[in-house]
Amino acid sequence: MAKKTGQKAIATNRRARFDYEIDDTYEAGLVLRGSEVKTLRGGKVTLGEGYVKVERGEAWLVAVHIPEYSNAGYSQHEPTRPRKLLLHAHEIEKVGDALQKEGYTAVPMELYFKDGRVKLLFGLGKGRKNIDKRRLERDKEDRREMDRYRG
Numbered sequence: 001m002a003k004k005t006g007q008k009a010i011a012t013n014r015r016a017r018f019d020y021e022i023d024d025t026y027e028a029g030l031v032l033r034g035s036e037v038k039t040l041r042g043g044k045v046t047l048g049e050g051y052v053k054v055e056r057g058e059a060w061l062v063a064v065h066i067p068e069y070s071n072a073g074y075s076q077h078e079p080t081r082p083r084k085l086l087l088h089a090h091e092i093e094k095v096g097d098a099l100q101k102e103g104y105t106a107v108p109m110e111l112y113f114k115d116g117r118v119k120l121l122f123g124l125g126k127g128r129k130n131i132d133k134r135r136l137e138r139d140k141e142d143r144r145e146m147d148r149y150r151g
Contacts, residue, residue: 010045021125025122026091027120030086035077046065047109050064052106054092054096060084085120099124103127106122106123107123
């Protein structure tokens with residue numbers, strides 16, 4: 001059987017870039033159980049409430065809901081269990097240092113299959129205030145109008 005290549009999106013957190021000013025992004029592998037991978041192949045996952053934390057030199061994905069796989073039988077997984085992220089030690093240290101700074105959060109942005117393995121793209125950033133969000137929307141709308149008038 002040929003090895004799978006390329007990238008297939010499972011889920012994206014579209015509000016991440018709107019709610020947070022993302023400074024840096026990281027790609028990490030995930031430690032998953034078989035029933036979790038089967039559920040992800042069906043595209044069933046909720047990234048909205050999730051975040052990344054660093055504890056005792058390990059990175060963890062917390063509060064991401066992967067529902068139980070209906071055909072798993074007796075070996076089910078817990079839907080919101082913390083899942084270990086696979087990162088290099090220097091990356092974990094960088095993320096941990098950034099999370100210690102005031103206001104920084106690690107937000108999951110996209111979950112996808114890459115060469116047959118599940119990967120998570122998460123970003124480090126600060127939360128935006130409502131005033132910043134409104135200004136961002138207004139600027140985006142102004143750019144659209146300018147493009148419309150140009151041609």
